[in-house]
Amino acid sequence: MSSAAHEKPTTEAFRAEARAWLADNLVRSTGGGGDGESAGPAKVAADKVLQARIFDGGFAGITWPKAYGGQGLTDAEMQAWVEEAAGYVQPGIYDQPFGVCGPTIVDLGSEEQKQRYIPKLLRGEEVWCQLFSEPGAGSDVAGLTTLAERDGDEWVVNGQKVWTSGAQHSDFGTLIARTDPSVPKHNGISMFIVDMRTPGLTVRPLRTATGETPFNEVYFDNVRLxxxxxxxxxxxxxxxxxLMLRHERIYYGTIARPPVRALSYGALLALARKDGRSRDPLVRDRLAWLYALDTAGDLLSQRMRQEVDAGQELRARGSIAKLAGAVITRQAIDAFDEVVGSDAVVWAGPRDDYPTAIRGMVGAPAQGIAGGSNEIQRGIIGERVLGLAKDPQLDREIPFSELRRIPAARVATNAI
Ligand SMILES: Cc1cc2nc3c(=O)[nH]c(=O)nc-3n(C[C@H](O)[C@H](O)[C@H](O)COP(=O)(O)OP(=O)(O)OC[C@H]3O[C@@H](n4cnc5c(N)ncnc54)[C@H](O)[C@@H]3O)c2cc1C
Known part of the structure; x- marks a missing residue:
């Protein structure tokens, strides 16, 4: 448990405490290279030290239950922390554990699982990844073919996952696999906690055009769980x-919005002023749009956090936050492009204040794909928030093992 758990402070008292602690304990971000770099072993080790410091300071898991090492506070304190910590170098390898896997374990795990995994996850000692997507099952994740078969007291897993962020430095993963192919595809899936060092499990990093390795292929060859x-x-x-995807969408749509940190209205305005570009009408137009969207995005996040605090379920409306984050990021890219012009294409950068923003720019379109693409979010919002007609779902009632007998053209994707 953290050594400095907070005793129900007011949000303002918490904010003041966080501000003072941050100034004493974390390093201010330069906005230059380094903050957003891909996670090699040295960065992973440094991030673990940083997260342990945040945990010991009493600022990890602000809204998580105290029983498992969290602070038991509300989203108002979480928001205060996010705002105060924005100007500091923070550990970069914990989005999956904090935003995706951890909250689902808190919701669904047995008491033993929560006691075993959550404190170490919050302390940053153990890193987690999400093993969902497969080469043939991304938007249609329920079409997954990785198989987990019972063998006595164990499960034997065979199959392949792909695009697994951070698997190469993860200790555990949350895996979904098919445990009963004889029933319709949504009904025969189970979720597992996987020790990433189990024999038979192979992680192969995927290198992107920037030379970085943000995600991986993961192979299961008779992996025994x-x-x-x-x-x-x-x-x-x-x-x-x-449930996990909802946590992910709300987290990325409200708390994280990673590329936007480097491409925020404030950061781009400062850059435009520094470069003498802030009087240019096109730059002003882009920045004005970004200001409007950024502000609307912040208000949306605030409203959603207040609803969560009030015990209301966001359910499918989490998709609105996720979609908004991706759309705002797109606008931020356009504004950055207008401010820096052709320098935006230079990866190493002629200046030391570009790299983080350029990393953000290159990574930003991925926000409209990861965790379910913009099209999938629009489909969910249409059907489950606005109550529009559903797409035909011909494969909902058919046993998974029989699905392949149907010509592909007849099967409408049944996206989440
Ligand atoms: C940066 C990044 C990190 C990721 N990290 C992880 C991770 O950690 N773990 C993990 O499991 N996965 C991860 N993913 C994978 C991600 O979840 C999938 O890429 C995503 O769900 C889309 O699946 P796909 O790539 O197979 O595309 P497809 O499903 O093949 O989609 C291709 C195109 O068709 C469109 N489309 C598909 N179905 C429909 C439909 N029903 N209606 C309208 N349009 C449709 C899509 O919008 C998309 O434009 C990550 C992806 C990215 C980009």
Missing amino acids: PADALLGEENGGWAATV
Whole structure:
């Protein structure tokens, strides 16, 4: 547990405490290279030290239950922390553990699982990844073919995952696999906790055009998992998947918005002023749009956090936050492009105040794909928030093992 747990401070008192602690304990971000770099072993080690410091300071897991090492505070304090910490170098390898895997374990894990995994996750000692997407199952993640078969007290897993962010430095992963192919595809899936060092599991980093390796292929070759690796109900993995994706969408749409940190209205205005570009009408137009969207995005985040604090379920509306984050980021890229002109294409940068923003720019379009593409979010918002007609879902009632007998053209994708 953290050594400095907070005793229900007011949000303003918490903010003042966080501000003072940050000034004493973290390093101010330069906005130059380094902050957003790809995670090699040295960066992973440095991030672990940094996260342990944040945990010991009493600022990890601000809204998480105290019983598992969190602070038991509200989203108002979380927001105060995000705002105060924005100007500091923060550990970069914990979005998946904090935003995706951890909250799902808190919701669905057994008491033993929560006690075993959550404190170490919050302290940053153990890093997590999400093993969902497969070469043939991305938007249609329920079409996954990785198989987990019972063998006595164990599960034997065979198959392949792809685009697994951070798998190369993860200790654990949350895996979804098919445990009953004889039922329709959504009904025969289970979720598991996987020790990434289990024999038979191979992680192969995927190198992107920038030379970085943000994600991986993960192969399962007769990987044996203990019975207690099951997270939630056997064959109840679809509900767990939807829950995890909702956590992910709300987190990335409200708390994280990673590329926007480097491409915020404030950061781009400062850059434009420094470069003498702030009087240019096109630059002003782009920045004005960004200001409007950034402000609307912040208000949306605030409203959603207040609803969560008030005990209201956001459910499918998490997709609105996720989509908004991706759209705002797109606008930020356009504004950055207008401010710096052709220098935006230079990766190493002629200036030391570009690299983080350029990294943000190159990575930003991925925000409209990761965690479910913009098209998928629009589909969810249309059907489940606005109540529009559903797409035909011909494969919903058919046992997964029979699906392949249907000509592909007849099967509408049944996206989440
Ligand atoms: C940066 C990044 C990090 C990622 N990290 C992870 C991770 O850690 N773990 C993990 O499991 N996965 C991860 N992913 C994978 C991500 O979840 C998938 O890429 C995403 O769900 C899309 O799946 P796909 O790539 O297979 O594209 P496809 O599903 O093949 O989609 C291709 C195109 O078709 C469109 N499309 C598909 N179905 C529909 C439909 N029903 N209606 C309208 N349009 C549709 C899509 O919008 C897209 O434009 C990551 C992806 C990125 C970019």
